[in-house]
Ligand SMILES: Nc1ncnc2c1ncn2[C@@H]1O[C@H](COP(=O)(O)OP(=O)(O)O)[C@@H](O)[C@H]1O
């Protein structure tokens with residue numbers, strides 16, 4: 001579904017991605033794990049058109065991807081950004097309406113809104129409330145709900161568990177499973193490698209702008225080098 | 240009492256025109272995060288478009304009025320494309336935008352001085368000088384029309400921003416351009432629309448100021464007042480800009496009526512400094528965390 005080939009991205013002189021190739025097939029959950037600064041967000045921002053690659057190609061469903069963020073959303077990719085970026089000046093309801101910005105099929109939009117409320121009952125309760133007054137966990141749910149409202153087939157998630165209390169982290173990963181069951185393909189970027197690997201089908205390990213390992217999530221999780229570098233104490237605690 | 244009411248009515252009328260300028264200013268600020276100092280030049284062009292529409296093209300007032308605001312909407316969009324868009328694309332620091340805006344402002348003023356000349360011109364008397372009695376208060380026809388047109392424009396703007404899909408996209412972009420783009424908003428188009436609206440309202444304000452006072456190349460300096468009003472109300476907030484403008488209009492006419500018209504502008508700036516000292520975000524402004 002998504003094919004990234006030999007992608008290079010730089011910020012001025014800083015080379016953040018040095019020839020990254022990966023693919024995500026329809027129906028999969030793929031995770032990219034890597035330390036802070038490895039280039040995970042850079043990769044997602046290049047896919048959604050916010051960064052211009054210096055070299056390499058990105059194709060979606062067999063066609064080269066559009067090069068403008070709004071057209072990429074139209075193509076069917078949605079992105080739950082790092083730091084959530086909910087519209088704090090709008091109500092929860094209007095945040096979700098923004099997700100459906102490009103859609104004219106009122107019935108289908110209403111149906112998707114029901115699905116989002118079923119997934120996140122909290123958002124329904126807080127419908128009229130300003131998004132800026134939500135807690136961090138609720139904002140993460142709103143960011144996910146808003147992305148689902150775009151009806152994209154591929155959902156990119158940038159560290160959805162970042163900064164959340166352990167109990168909420170658990171919830172977020174359960175929700176990722178639920179979103180997958182709705183028929184979405186998911187590319188999940190995480191520092192929380194243990195949880196990401198347990199929910200994903202396949203995984204890539206990104207280090208300093210390069211993919212250093214890839215494979216079935218369970219194989220990557222079992223890899224001794226990965227266990228040392230990314231799983232540490234958590235894997236022991238989690239078994 | 241009658242005199243007080245009279246001052247209030249005059250203040251309301253001039254304040255509503257300040258509001259037309261201030262909301263355009265505020266709208267651009269809310270989306271672009273910089274003060275568009277070229278706004279005054281656009282107002283000045285509006286005053287000239289209307290003036291020459293009536294005098295040179297012999298258009299009836301409504302047609303000259305439309306010519307003025309369509310002309311300034313296009314002018315504002317052109318300024319954005321030429322002076323700001325290249326900076327936006329390079330993600331330039333905001334200081335560059337301000338410098339570019341000042342450049343555009345100087346350019347607009349001087350192109351008028353160089354081509355049309357620096358003379359003051361007076362609009363022909365379109366509405367007549369007689370006034371309309373509303374109880375104890377006599378309202379000039381121009382004042383009444385200014386107020387009515389401004390009220391319609393401001394209401395229309397609020398409805399547009401609050402109730403339409405594009406309006407919501409403007410609010411979303413004002414909060415965070417990237418997040419708006421992630422929803423499929425063409426943010427470049429949002430910027431264009433915001434400048435077109437701001438330019439249109441500036442053109443309307445320009446015609447009214449030209450009619451109320453005179454037309455001259457520095458008439459755009461009046462935007463300092465809309466800037467004061469926008470900061471007073473809370474930069475980036477539309478209701479704040481309207482409220483700030485109306486208050487400024489009323490305070491000014493009261494000062495001019497009861498003290499002296501020489502103190503009028505002095506008071507405006509004392510208010511600005513006072514607000515900045517005691518409440519940097521203005522009456523209804525966003526907090527600084529929201530709008531870094
Ligand atoms: N806007 C930017 N300007 C310059 N360098 C950046 C910028 N954003 C990220 N970088 C650099 O690019 C590298 C990758 O960053 P990022 O993609 O944010 O990593 P991750 O999301 O994996 O933590 C880091 O070295 C970071 O310092």
Ligand SMILES: [Mg+2]
Nearest residue numbers: 040041042082
């Ligand atoms: Mg990141």
